[in-house]
Amino acid sequence: MRLIADQLSLIRNERRLFCNISFILQNGEALILTGANGSGKSSFLRACLGFLNFHSGTLRLEGGLEAPLIEHCHYIGHQDGLKTSLTAQENLAFWARMLGKGDISPQSALQQLTLGHIADIPAGYLSAGQKRRVALARLLVAQRPIWMLDEPTTALDSATQSLFATLCSSHLARGGLILAATHMDLGFAAQRLNFGVRL
Numbered sequence: 001m002r003l004i005a006d007q008l009s010l011i012r013n014e015r016r017l018f019c020n021i022s023f024i025l026q027n028g029e030a031l032i033l034t035g036a037n038g039s040g041k042s043s044f045l046r047a048c049l050g051f052l053n054f055h056s057g058t059l060r061l062e063g064g065l066e067a068p069l070i071e072h073c074h075y076i077g078h079q080d081g082l083k084t085s086l087t088a089q090e091n092l093a094f095w096a097r098m099l100g101k102g103d104i105s106p107q108s109a110l111q112q113l114t115l116g117h118i119a120d121i122p123a124g125y126l127s128a129g130q131k132r133r134v135a136l137a138r139l140l141v142a143q144r145p146i147w148m149l150d151e152p153t154t155a156l157d158s159a160t161q162s163l164f165a166t167l168c169s170s171h172l173a174r175g176g177l178i179l180a181a182t183h184m185d186l187g188f189a190a191q192r193l194n195f196g197v198r199l
Contacts (some may be wrong), residue, residue, distance in 0.1 A: 001027050001063035001145060003177055008057035010040065010047055017043050018195055021057070030168070030178035030188060033196030041181035042078070044195070045148050048179065049075055073146045074099075078154070080135040084124030088115060088134045091109075091123055094140050099142035109137040113163065128155040136164060139171070147171060149180040162187065 002024055009019040017040030025031055033041040046052045047058060049070050060102050061069050081089045090105035104112070110119050113133040123131060132155045138145060147168070165187030170176055172188065180186060 001065065001175070001177070003146065003179075004058075004060050004062060004123075006058045006116075007053045008044075008047075008059060010042060010043055011055045012052070016055075019056075021193070023108065023191070023193065025179070025191075026176050027175040027177070028172045030172060030180065030190035032186065032190040032192050033137060033181040033195060034183070034192055035180065039195035041195050042150050045075070045077075045150055045179060045181055049073060049148060065145075069146075072144055073148050074139050074142070074144045075148045075150075076077065076135055076139070076152050077150045080123075080131045081138070082123040082131055082134060085122055087120050088126065088130075088137075089119040091134060092137055095138045096141040099138075099144065102141055102143035104140045106137070106141055108142040110134070112140060113137045114160070118186055129157060129160065132156055136167070139167065145175070146177045146179070149178065149182075151182055151184075152180060153182065153184050153186065 004023055005023050008021040010017045023031060026109055033044060037162060043052060045053050051186060061072060065072055088110060089106045092109055107119055110116050113136060115133050118126060118130060153164060169188045174176065
């Protein structure tokens with residue numbers, strides 16, 4: 001499996017956010033997007049997923065995977081994607097049904113993120129860090145080879161950041177791909193792509 005970007009550019013509101021972005025990610029590789037706020041990192045991820053249209057260039061996934069790129073991706077953005085009236089476990093069960101079940105049950109995923117004790121609590125009552133961990137548990141309940149992550153460690157304490165780095169390293173060891181926008185060191189080996197602010 002290879003994710004190939006060739007000369008990608010994006011213009012929003014007549015402002016060029018980035019241009020001529022090219023890379024190749026192979027099985028087991030990660031790409032970390034760095035740069036100042038407003039430099040285009042989040043927009044880049046959203047365009048990769050088809051939420052925005054690139055102005056020019058191509059992005060393709062090779063390796064015998066026939067479905068559109070988005071169907072091979074997990075996306076964790078700034079919003080946690082939780083329904084506040086559902087419990088943590090019910091939220092994960094919903095995502096497992098929507099995205100396709102993996103080998104790990106919602107309860108097991110919560111336990112891996114040290115959240116087993118809050119499985120039956122509505123998401124609206126959880127702290128910001130707990131909500132973020134439930135969102136990250138979604139990566140485990142539905143298996144998808146490409147993780148696209150936008151500031152994934154927001155609101156996480158140092159212990160959970162280390163746990164998250166271990167989950168990412170395991171995903172890469174199984175041949176997965178990761179694209180992540182961040183201002184933090186995520187704790188796993190990755191290529192880096194810096195987005196400079198373009199006025």
